[in-house]
Amino acid sequence: MAIDTATAQRQVLEAADALFYERGVQSVGMDAIRTASGVSLKRLYQLFPSKDALIEAYLHQRDQQWKDMLAEHVDAATDPRERILAVFEFLHTWFTQRDFRGCAFINSFGELGAVSPRVAELAQQHKAGFRQALTELAEAAGAPDPQRLADHLILLSEGAITTSAISGSAEPARHAREAAVLLMQASLPAKS
Amino acid sequence: MAIDTATAQRQVLEAADALFYERGVQSVGMDAIRTASGVSLKRLYQLFPSKDALIEAYLHQRDQQWKDMLAEHVDAATDPRERILAVFEFLHTWFTQRDFRGCAFINSFGELGAVSPRVAELAQQHKAGFRQALTELAEAAGAPDPQRLADHLILLSEGAITTSAISGSAEPARHAREAAVLLMQASLPAKS
DNA sequence: ATCGAGTGAGAACGACCGTTCTCACCGAGC
DNA sequence: GCTCGGTGAGAACGGTCGTTCTCACTCGAT
Structure with a gap:
């Protein structure tokens, strides 16, 4: 485990916040959030089970x-x-x-x-x-x-x-x- | 030619207006507009060469x-x-x-x-x-x-x-x- | 009657997206 | 040392979307 769950969650939310806010929710793919947060796709989906859940967060x-x-x-x-x-x-x-x-x-x-x-x-x-x-x-x-x-x-x-x-x-x-x-x-x- | 160009254009714009406004621009596909307007896809694209052009109209x-x-x-x-x-x-x-x-x-x-x-x-x-x-x-x-x-x-x-x-x-x-x-x-x- | 330009209906294409799966790999417990 | 649950990297899948292509067909001009 490279980084603990709490910081991973923080990084994902930080990246999602910046991207969703800047480009709009629909224009941003999960892959862009993965790249920006540096978290693996698998991890991303176990932190937030769907894009809707991430949008809500x-x-x-x-x-x-x-x-x-x-x-x-x-x-x-x-x-x-x-x-x-x-x-x-x-x-x-x-x-x-x-x-x-x-x-x-x-x-x-x-x-x-x-x-x-x-x-x-x-x-x-x-x-x-x-x-x-x-x-x-x-x-x-x-x-x-x-x-x-x-x-x-x-x-x-x-x-x-x-x-x-x-x-x-x-x-x-x-x-x-x-x-x-x-x-x-x-x-x-x-x-x- | 089943219907003349002017009425086809009016029908497309009418359908696009209703759908874009109701669901948002990105959530509406060209196919939904085609169905709602009753115009063929080919005709749609010769009236409006791209979705962006239709959005602008x-x-x-x-x-x-x-x-x-x-x-x-x-x-x-x-x-x-x-x-x-x-x-x-x-x-x-x-x-x-x-x-x-x-x-x-x-x-x-x-x-x-x-x-x-x-x-x-x-x-x-x-x-x-x-x-x-x-x-x-x-x-x-x-x-x-x-x-x-x-x-x-x-x-x-x-x-x-x-x-x-x-x-x-x-x-x-x-x-x-x-x-x-x-x-x-x-x-x-x-x-x- | 025949030709040909343009039509409608929809299949097809290529790109992308959300989500899941694969698999080599790591590190903790026996 | 050797498992083994969980990881990262990314390929793969199923679906959708914008756009183009196919093709049988119509209809006005000759």
Whole structure:
């Protein structure tokens, strides 16, 4: 056994993440993942019994990393309104990453949503988690209708993600932040 | 010649549109399009010399139909602000269509954007056209900075499209409309 | 009536993909 | 030292896909 199971699994997931995200799930063959991870095909299949299972693990990992990065940015601020705006600063740093190519869940949903119920389900869960986080931030900021504000902020965020991905510019994050400021001024009670 | 070239082309495009949009571009084989359109494979390939060419024609047609539907809704209103809000009413009627599955350009971009420069380019052009239309509407409504308002409205629209596609609900269109009203109140001068 | 260009139906081809199988080989336990 | 379960490398398999080819046939022009 050249390398232990845990590191092999990590290498495979790392390679799958990079390739799936960059080229899309369907355009990447198992052989490309094998080559990139340096793991034998046999091992790959005993770690993940099928490509579908690997896709699921990829999405699961993306969800976790995304949540962690978001929380990191939000928790750097203490003022409740600043914490909401930190979401859009997170988006901006995400968009400026060299390999940014939009939301993995939106992309996978577009590819496989109608064909793989599991992918559709995972995309829904990911977005529901984001909505939940935004609702809590809106609540903490004293919004009279936190879910409503959260729903508005979601639209700005998702719109910024896809617009930035297609245009190749990070500007949509700034626009979203601007619009969020305006919406918060309209929705939140005057600052105490 | 059983049917003339023009109707054959229309039938192929109709079938390709339905299948590509429903299942995604890569999941649909040329044979499925042949079966659905009732056109022979030979004829199909002399109408569209490759699958890429058919994809391009599909996206071109989507762009045209989408613009037409949007214009139809917008032109039903005369008041400049109502014309902006008509965009979101258009989105709502779109989202409630039985076969709604998000934006064909966002979906295709997620699938092939990194692999096919042509698809990426067409998605950019489509979105640029939408931005142009929104900018003109914002201008007509007397926005002091029409591009800025247009950029905000784009985010709401794109966000509503993807959120609605993934959640399967048409509600995001209503949320986007609500947020648009708030943004217009903040950005536009008081009504004369 | 005959020719020939173009047709429909589908077989065929070559490439690729997900998955499994082969087999020589290694290292731990007797 | 000698098994033997598990490994790596990659060949092999069955299926699909985009594209081309075959071939009997039709139909308009001569």
